[in-house]
Amino acid sequence: MYIVIEGQDGTGKSTQVELLKDYYQKQGKKVVMMEEPDGDLPQAHDLHDLILSRGYHLESLTNVLLFTAARVELWKKIAEPVLKEGGIVISARNYWSTLAYQGYGEGVSRSKIIRLTKEMLPEHYFKPDYGFILTVPDQVREERQAIRGKAMETFEMKRHDFQAKVNAAYPKIAKDFNLTIVDASGSIEEVFEAIKKVLLGP
Numbered sequence: 001m002y003i004v005i006e007g008q009d010g011t012g013k014s015t016q017v018e019l020l021k022d023y024y025q026k027q028g029k030k031v032v033m034m035e036e037p038d039g040d041l042p043q044a045h046d047l048h049d050l051i052l053s054r055g056y057h058l059e060s061l062t063n064v065l066l067f068t069a070a071r072v073e074l075w076k077k078i079a080e081p082v083l084k085e086g087g088i089v090i091s092a093r094n095y096w097s098t099l100a101y102q103g104y105g106e107g108v109s110r111s112k113i114i115r116l117t118k119e120m121l122p123e124h125y126f127k128p129d130y131g132f133i134l135t136v137p138d139q140v141r142e143e144r145q146a147i148r149g150k151a152m153e154t155f156e157m158k159r160h161d162f163q164a165k166v167n168a169a170y171p172k173i174a175k176d177f178n179l180t181i182v183d184a185s186g187s188i189e190e191v192f193e194a195i196k197k198v199l200l201g202p
């Protein structure tokens with residue numbers, strides 16, 4: 001089973017992915033966590049650094065290619081082996097992030113992003129068993145980012161109009177790809193319960 005939790009930085013994805021991993025592990029299931037685009041894979045981490053941390057100001061298309069390369073590495077090396085054994089893969093983000101940030105945000109053709117991803121990754125990557133989008137008001141996200149203390153990512157620091165485009169993108173992506181929108185402004189436990197309700201039924 002492949003579960004994706006999508007959403008902007010600071011919405012609580014990593015927190016929920018971790019909780020879900022523990023939840024399934026306690027049931028004795030084989031489960032692995034992925035954090036796109038870097039996760040626990042050094043080559044993916046290096047690709048992520050290249051995009052976000054080296055100050056190259058790469059072309060938007062280059063960003064799309066490098067993010068896709070990181071996805072291929074993560075999928076082949078981390079997700080596929082676990083899925084083949086009937087395990088569970090829980091991922092923070094997938095290519096919907098690239099649709100939001102590079103597509104809606106930076107103006108790369110969305111159909112180009114979809115075509116490229118389809119060429120490079122298998123059907124299951126494209127159609128997770130469950131897809132969630134966590135949403136919280138900007139102010140709450142900013143507070144959470146500040147509490148977490150991690151340096152904000154390059155894309156998050158971009159101009160306000162970029163941020164507005166990404167904000168507006170997520171509801172459209174949810175509709176186009178039939179994702180479950182979860183209001184993540186409640187407590188960590190409340191959000192977890194809302195996600196579990198969808199996964200396990202009421």
Ligand code: ADP
Pocket residue numbers: 007008009010011012013014015016092144145147148184185186187188189191
């Ligand atoms: P993301 O992975 O989406 O960027 P994180 O899971 O790292 O977000 O959460 C960002 C910060 O907000 C962390 O410090 C985390 O402990 C905190 N946090 C996550 N979910 C909630 C929540 N529902 N309520 C309050 N704080 C939260």
Ligand code: MG
Pocket residue numbers: 013014015092
């Ligand atoms: Mg995270």
